[in-house]
Amino acid sequence: MIPRVEGDIEESARLYALTRSPRARERVCELSLPLVRRLATSILRRLPSHFTDDDLIGDGCVGLLRAIDRFDPERGMSFESWAARIVRGAMLNGLRRMDTVPERVRRDARNLDRSRWQIAQVEGQTPTDAIAAVGAGLSRKKLEAVLLALRRAVPVSLEAPIPQPFDNVVTLRDRLADHGADPALAVSWSSLRSVVAQAVAKLPDRERTIISSFYGGQSTFRTIGGRLGISKQRVSQIHCSAITSLRSILSAQLRDA
Numbered sequence: 001m002i003p004r005v006e007g008d009i010e011e012s013a014r015l016y017a018l019t020r021s022p023r024a025r026e027r028v029c030e031l032s033l034p035l036v037r038r039l040a041t042s043i044l045r046r047l048p049s050h051f052t053d054d055d056l057i058g059d060g061c062v063g064l065l066r067a068i069d070r071f072d073p074e075r076g077m078s079f080e081s082w083a084a085r086i087v088r089g090a091m092l093n094g095l096r097r098m099d100t101v102p103e104r105v106r107r108d109a110r111n112l113d114r115s116r117w118q119i120a121q122v123e124g125q126t127p128t129d130a131i132a133a134v135g136a137g138l139s140r141k142k143l144e145a146v147l148l149a150l151r152r153a154v155p156v157s158l159e160a161p162i163p164q165p166f167d168n169v170v171t172l173r174d175r176l177a178d179h180g181a182d183p184a185l186a187v188s189w190s191s192l193r194s195v196v197a198q199a200v201a202k203l204p205d206r207e208r209t210i211i212s213s214f215y216g217g218q219s220t221f222r223t224i225g226g227r228l229g230i231s232k233q234r235v236s237q238i239h240c241s242a243i244t245s246l247r248s249i250l251s252a253q254l255r256d257a
Contacts, residue, residue: 009035013071013079028068029061032083036060039088047095050155055098056091063090101153108146111136199249207242210235 009031016024040056067083075082096103115135119127127135133143158173200211206228213219213227221232221239228235 010079013068013083014073016068017071017073025068028079029064032064032068032080033061035080035084036064036087039084040091043088043091043095048155055094059090059094060087063087066090099153101149105146105149108136108138108142109150112138112143112146195250195253196246199246199253202249203242203245207238207245210239211242211246214239 009028012024012028012031015021016028036057037053040053040060043056044051044053063086064083067079067086070086071079071082073079099106101109112129112132116127116129116132119132119135129143129147130140133140138146156172158176159171162170162172162175200208203211209228210224213224214221221235225232225235
């Protein structure tokens, strides 16, 4: 007759508690994995649809190892009951770490729900948030903070449809403002800057210095003239000559292209 798995778990757990044998520990882990999966499935049923059992099982396995190492059969508790409590706690702790809402806010939210339910039982109708907050001992400012934190914690898909008149389908992505540069325009400007830079590199040294300093360094003709030891009028003349040369170079590149 094949022994029950539960019995194997208890016997293996007791054996490891007595011998601390690595082989016995591995055997307990192997036999306890279905327990971890069952607990993960049970918790997952009460979570939003975007959660998966992968993280729950991972945290549960960590809790399982902790339960195996701390199990003491002399306390009179079965290993499965002992492990289930610790594995479940590890999974819940893992969920708390992933939660973007602080625990104190969750506690205030639970108190708000409890107050709302109690008032509804007495008056026969659902109270407003403000009335429920009074019963929960929350100030108006704290109520607003709790409601805002809970709204922010709910993930929203960018592809979620937004109700529109005349049955128009508009998603959240369509309504988000795009503050970035147009990709095609960015590539065009990058290409243009590269062509102009190549043309500037073909200018004589003094013309290249004036063009680079005036347009790239935002320097005035007076400042540039001071560095080059010439007047600002002369800088202006050289600048005009450089612009004419650039036009010629760019025109030639355009014809060759």
